[in-house]
Amino acid sequence: MKKNTVKLFVLALALGSSLTALAQTPEQRAEIVKHYDLQKNKELYERLKLQEDESYERALELAAIKGWPLEMKKKGYTSTLVGVTEDDQPIYIMPYNDGARKTARVPAVQPGGIFALNITGQNMIIGVWEPGSVRTSHNDLNGAVTVMDGATFSGPSDNNGHATHVSGTMIGRGVSDPAAKGLAYSATLWAHNAQNDRSEASARADQGLLVSNHSYGVDFDIQPAWKKGAYDVEAASWDDMLFDHDYYLPVFAAGNDRVNEENNIIVGDGNAKNVVTVAACNEVDPYSGPGSVQMSSFSSYGPTDDYRIKPDIATQGVGVYSCYDNSNSDYATLQGTSMAAPGIAASLTLMQQHYNELNGNFMMAATVKGLMIHTADEAGTAAGPDHRFGWGLVNVTSAVQLISADNSATTAVIEENTLSQSQVYTKTVTAANSDMLKATISWRDLAGPINSGVENLATPVLVNDLDIRITKDGETFFPWKLTSGLTAVKADNIVDNVEVIEIDNPTAGEVYTIEVTHKGVLENFIPQKYSLIVSGVTDLASVSDKQIAKFGVYPNPAQDILNITLDNSLSNSVTQAVLYDIQGRVVKDFGASKTNLDVSSVASGVYLLTVNVDNGAYTESKKIVIK
Incomplete structure (x- = not known):
């Protein structure tokens, strides 16, 4: 069990400028990989690759018989045939397409920011999978992109410049135009074509990759009705692979398929439990409350069929200015959840970088996902999560503040724990003030039961159902959950593998007890790893926690x-x-x-x-x- 309590922010900031950026060096990646069963993961890779190859070969066979096009031009992009479904229907994928930095609250933690930090992605690697190829010679990307699978840039307007624009949002150097600087502008990219994405992602995770971006998805227009919101074979396949890769976190665009106010329309990979699914909002500068976060006109709404909270998070996807591919100094302004997702991938990378610089190791994927959710700002018309913005607007500065408080005795807690069958974990904390006491648990869940064609199947796909509660003087505080009426309430949550409790007006100086348990039997009786994040507490030197085993x-x-x-x-x-x-x-x-x-x-x-x-x-x- 790894356990950390967070350091006083001001003290950490005073040291911030002198920190050495170790980040994802080969040695650091080797340290990540030590946690994996590489032989098991090699077999997983081979199984995924075989499935992808057989699916594509079958697609080509049926395309010749049925006259399916290998590519279709739609909405300015190319929709590409990549395989078939289990019932031999074609699978086409297509892109989901200085304000993005401000919306994510990145400038404050970079050079020139108010905290004198230097969190710009030094030595960090971000993976990117795209239907098109990156113009690696662009002035903002030159020398910073490694093409990992031999995909070549075909010339200007390779899938309408999508891959180049997405890459610039993450790591663009801002050489020709500083206004186009990416969020993690000192990081590098491992670039891939989206064909065979799951098997390639498994292989890259085994090389120590932490975060990747996927600004594409299945072609919404040709999906059967039951696929909308469904936990299908694509979503389950990602969950299966990710359960064996504790540190790797892929980020997916939610899709751009909302015409009016349709709900439950996210399809495919974005419905997986263990990924991050991203909504697109307008630029927010500055954030002044939920009303300052305006939803885009296109971002696909959740929830999933079993009322899990999807999308997970929101950031700017409207009017995003980044590299373009007509020349090595070309830029363009685009919109789409494709433009929002790389902002989240870069934000998660910055969080990992800062955590590593303070602690000498990286967070597990469940931890950094939980941290992102825990520190997000409220968005939407009502308190709590919703099916439009997810848990709210990403806030890198708040996440860095919580990380920077590492090892303090006064402010917050980040822990990575393991819960065994029938065990109860408890922690007593003291409320710092009357603002808010907040606790989040997040965990990687196994792949759940796959929907093979039932529309709006509401059966939960959660396998290991962990629970968090906070108690004080006989009163129990519950986590948020989404109801079938799409309202957020505080009650028992039986579907999400992230649970968040917010106590709006705690009694300052009073002791609260946090309890983590699980329902039923853990799958195969194997202990479940989980992450716990707590804020709004004080006097952590006297905190007690224990696993109650009887x-x-x-x-x-x-x-x-x-x-x-x-x-x-x-x-x-x-x-x-x-x-x-x-x-x-x-x-x-x-x-x-x-x-x-x-x-x-x-x-x-x-x-x-x-x-x-x-x-x-x-x-x-x-x-x-x-x-």
């Missing part, structure tokens, strides 16, 4: 006999004790009323022991090693 085992490792001890809050009545292997298969059922278990016949290895006490009143699992 039974113990000894010796562990065991050879012949394994003994069970029970907490005083339980009776001594063991209803059942079962040993499982790590695939969740029953190895041995010891039956009831036994606290001394004979494991002499069990093969050496790692197992999970599940103990049921008092006829199901309490169940918990522990990892056991048999010698």
Whole structure:
């Protein structure tokens, strides 16, 4: 378990200008990769690549028979055939297309900003996948883009300059026009064609990539009605891959398909649980409250069919000025969620850079996603998240403030924890003032049940359902959730893998208890990693936290006999004790009323022991090693 409490912001800022930018050096990327099972991920890559290749070959075969075009010109861009669905329908992908920096509140943490920081993306790498290719010779991109899959720039207006514009928003140097400087203008890009994106993304994650941008999606106009808001095979495939890559976070554009005020129209990859899906709003400068954030006329609205909060976040996607590809000094102003997504990818990269400079390691993807959501500014007509802006307007300055408070005893908490079967995590905190006490949990979830053709299927796709609660003097505070009426309420959330509690008027100086639990049984009894972010607290030096486990085992490792001890809050009545292997298969059922278990016949290895006490009143699992 990695645990950090955040440092007093002012102190960290005083040191900020002297920090050395280590960031994503080869050594840092190697450190990220050490957390992965590379053999398992190699098999995953090969499986994804085979699926993509077979899908594309089938698409070409059917195109020849049915006369499908390989490319179609639509809305000024090229829609490209890349595969077929499970029922042999064509899959076409197409782009979703100085204010972007201000809207994301980036200038304050860069040279010339009020905090004397230098967070510009030094040594950081951002991945980009695009239907077209980047003009790598552009003055703002020259020497900063590595083409990773051999995709070549075909000349001016390669997919209407989309890839070049998106790249400039992230890392443009502002050489020919400083007004076009990207958000992370010292970072570099790993560029790819969008064909085979999932398998390539898996391979890049295994090379230590942290963040990537995907400003494209399936062609909305040819999607069947059931696909809108659905958790389909594309979304599930991303979740499956990302569950094994704790540090890698892809960012997707929500789409530009809203004509009036249609809801539930995000399709494909953007409905995945473990990605960030981005809405496009107008420029915001300055932010003066929710009313200052105006939605674009085109950004696709959520939620998903199971009422998960999508999109996740909003930033400027209207009137974005960036590199263009007619010449090496060309610029253009474009709009679209395609223009918003790279602003978020760059923002997440800056957050990772700053965290690394202060802590010497990077945040897990669930942590940085949770941090982005936790520090977002309110947008929309009502409090809480919604299906238009998601959790609100991104705020890099607020995220940096929270990170900069790392290791303080007075302001906030960032933790990366693990929750085992039936465990309860608690933390007591003291409210700093009466403004707001806020707590967020975020976790990577396994791929859920896939919708194969049912319109508006509301069955939750969440696999491991974690819960956060805050209590004080018998009162319980709940997280936000979205109702079927598309209003945000504070209640039990059974669909989202991010939960946020906001206490608007806490009592300053009073103690509140944060509790993290889970419902049911964790998949295969495997402990779930999660991230916890808390702000609006003080006196963290006296904070206490613990994992409440009500039974113990000894010796562990065991050879012949394994003994069970029970907490005083339980009776001594063991209803059942079962040993499982790590695939969740029953190895041995010891039956009831036994606290001394004979494991002499069990093969050496790692197992999970599940103990049921008092006829199901309490169940918990522990990892056991048999010698």
